[in-house]
Amino acid sequence: MLSFxxxxxxxxxxxxxxxxxxxxxxxxxxxxxWMGFQDSLxxxxxxxxxxxxxxxxxxxxxxxxxxxxxxxxSGLTWQIQLRRMLGLFMFFYASLHITSYLWLDFSFxxxxxxxxxxxHPRILVGFLAFVLTIPLAIxxxxxxxxxxxxxWKQLHQLVYFIAILGIVHFWWLVKKDIREPLLYASILxxxxxxxIYYKKDSILRKVGIHV
Amino acid sequence: MIIQAKSDISPSEITPKEVFDNRRDFIQxxxxxxxxGTAALLSNPIKAATVSSGTTExxxxxxxxANAPAIAKKSAFSSHQKISGYNKTSYGAGEKxxxxxxxxxxxxxxxxxTDKNEPAINAKLFKPHPWTVSIEGEVxxxxxxxxEDIYKLAPLEERIYRMRCVEGWSMVIPWxxxxxxxxxxxxxxxxxxKYVEFISLADKQQMPGQNIQVLDWPYTEGLRMDEAMHPLxxxxxxxxxxxxxxxxxxxxxxxxxxxYGFKGIKGIVKIRFTEKMPVSSWMKAGPSEYGFYANVxxxxxxxxxxxxxxxxxxxxxxAGRIKTQMFNGxxxxxxxxxxxxxxxxxx
Numbered sequence: 001m002l003s004f005x006x007x008x009x010x011x012x013x014x015x016x017x018x019x020x021x022x023x024x025x026x027x028x029x030x031x032x033x034w035m036g037f038q039d040s041l042x043x044x045x046x047x048x049x050x051x052x053x054x055x056x057x058x059x060x061x062x063x064x065x066x067x068x069x070x071x072x073x074s075g076l077t078w079q080i081q082l083r084r085m086l087g088l089f090m091f092f093y094a095s096l097h098i099t100s101y102l103w104l105d106f107s108f109x110x111x112x113x114x115x116x117x118x119x120h121p122r123i124l125v126g127f128l129a130f131v132l133t134i135p136l137a138i139x140x141x142x143x144x145x146x147x148x149x150x151x152w153k154q155l156h157q158l159v160y161f162i163a164i165l166g167i168v169h170f171w172w173l174v175k176k177d178i179r180e181p182l183l184y185a186s187i188l189x190x191x192x193x194x195x196i197y198y199k200k201d202s203i204l205r206k207v208g209i210h211v
Numbered sequence: 212m213i214i215q216a217k218s219d220i221s222p223s224e225i226t227p228k229e230v231f232d233n234r235r236d237f238i239q240x241x242x243x244x245x246x247x248g249t250a251a252l253l254s255n256p257i258k259a260a261t262v263s264s265g266t267t268e269x270x271x272x273x274x275x276x277a278n279a280p281a282i283a284k285k286s287a288f289s290s291h292q293k294i295s296g297y298n299k300t301s302y303g304a305g306e307k308x309x310x311x312x313x314x315x316x317x318x319x320x321x322x323x324x325t326d327k328n329e330p331a332i333n334a335k336l337f338k339p340h341p342w343t344v345s346i347e348g349e350v351x352x353x354x355x356x357x358x359e360d361i362y363k364l365a366p367l368e369e370r371i372y373r374m375r376c377v378e379g380w381s382m383v384i385p386w387x388x389x390x391x392x393x394x395x396x397x398x399x400x401x402x403x404x405k406y407v408e409f410i411s412l413a414d415k416q417q418m419p420g421q422n423i424q425v426l427d428w429p430y431t432e433g434l435r436m437d438e439a440m441h442p443l444x445x446x447x448x449x450x451x452x453x454x455x456x457x458x459x460x461x462x463x464x465x466x467x468x469x470x471y472g473f474k475g476i477k478g479i480v481k482i483r484f485t486e487k488m489p490v491s492s493w494m495k496a497g498p499s500e501y502g503f504y505a506n507v508x509x510x511x512x513x514x515x516x517x518x519x520x521x522x523x524x525x526x527x528x529x530a531g532r533i534k535t536q537m538f539n540g541x542x543x544x545x546x547x548x549x550x551x552x553x554x555x556x557x558x
Contacts (some may be wrong), residue, residue, distance in 0.1 A: 036528075043316060043327075044317060045527070046528060047522075082518070107520070112517070115517075122515055172515065173515065174325075175497075176425045176497075177423070177425045
């Protein structure tokens with residue numbers, strides 16, 4: 001019944017899908033700009049922008065991390081071609097997120113910002129997550145992939161750590177109602193668990209245990 | 212693919228109901244402003260509602276008698292009920308008021324949801340009338356008082372106070388209320404009474420947020436006796452010239468402007484005088500984060516939010532933060548109550 005899903009899209013179809021996903025990823029930004037012009041970003045527009053860009057960075061990161069589990073479960077591989085674009089969109093929204101924090105929230109007042117980072121573990125964790133994302137964005141092109149070869153894959157495994165940091169960053173923000181961060185944590189847990197399950201043999205082999 | 216973030220809904224996306232509710236009231240009162248008002252209503256529902264209440268408030272104050280605080284008879288306690296006959300005071304003179312729209316759509320009231328836009332939506336059906344407050348604990352004798360009688364305890368006053376939330380944002384709100392000291396006098400606490408504990412309504416039917424154990428319901432708060440008797444401490448029954456909107460704590464809430472906003476317990480149904488320091492809901496929820504005193508203090512950091520500066524609501528995107536003042540700028544009035552107290556330990 002779902003056999004159409006098994007069909008491998010043609011090159012042309014892939015480029016259509018990519019365009020579609022590209023436009024989809026621009027919706028959250030378009031919405032923010034639109035709401036900004038409508039003056040409907042709530043009573044605290046800065047917090048709204050910070051929340052919204054942060055949410056979409058995390059959401060797109062989780063979406064990026066679903067592509068491999070889909071391959072592991074279904075054997076499909078074409079969706080992996082969306083990974084770079086999604087990863088870069090995650091970086092894009094994370095950049096907007098941190099820019100709204102540095103600029104709108106703290107007006108580039110570096111002494112206040114450094115105090116905020118040092119005193120609040122939540123901010124520190126968020127900063128760390130963003131800093132770790134930078135090398136991934138820089139090395140996302142084909143030239144860098146060729147240059148780094150095997151090390152590229154190792155470097156890009158940082159994404160799992162970044163995802164965990166991102167969720168911790170969100171978790172520590174909420175005062176008491178942890179349902180939302182808990183949901184994202186559960187999604188990440190499932191995504192990582194699928195990977196481990198399918199790769200357990202090779203993981204075990206790596207640590208010298210042969211099954 | 213597109214999942215709407217729960218925290219991400221703008222209040223203005225969900226207002227048509229309010230426009231609807233408001234219209235009858237609006238049309239009755241509109242008079243000369245009808246044409247302009249209708250145009251405004253069509254272009255921006257919330258702002259029009261604000262304009263309408265603004266103009267009628269002016270009229271109400273002209274007609275209202277200064278000495279007899281009165282609750283409007285018809286459909287008492289529905290939204291936008293004017294309070295007539297309250298005295299203006301000099302508190303907050305020169306402060307720029309936060310708009311009515313912002314004050315009534317950006318609320319922390321977990322009984323109606325943990326997102327700040329939720330209380331304005333989820334509290335619509337809340338019934339703040341009839342309402343009584345019971346007085347118990349270390350008092351001459353237990354008794355109850357109706358909200359109507361609370362209105363008559365003392366002349367109502369408008370107090371323009373700064374409100375600083377522990378989350379790092381602030382507002383300036385024109386409250387209407389009476390000194391808590393007046394109610395305490397009426398309550399006749401005995402000599403054992405060292406603290407006052409406040410308890411909010413527990414009602415899962417009316418307060419959907421209480422179905423989730425985010426806090427230990429009902430919400431409770433407390434003050435030391437001298438704090439409770441302090442002239443700055445008021446029981447608010449209204450804001451912007453009208454009875455408290457449900458999402459702001461109708462029909463009765465506490466306002467202590469030198470303390471973080473969460474001290475301002477809403478929907479109070481019980482006031483208990485105690486000998487021992489009461490434990491508030493937030494103290495139970497996070498003892499390392501929320502103390503009994505909760506005085507605004509830029510020198511004592513909170514693990515989540517910057518306390519040295521704050522964002523004044525309504526400033527727009529590029530207004531920048533402002534410095535948070537000791538005791539939220541009320542140090543002159545309240546500072547002496549904490550002389551000799553280690554404010555780092557007693558946060």
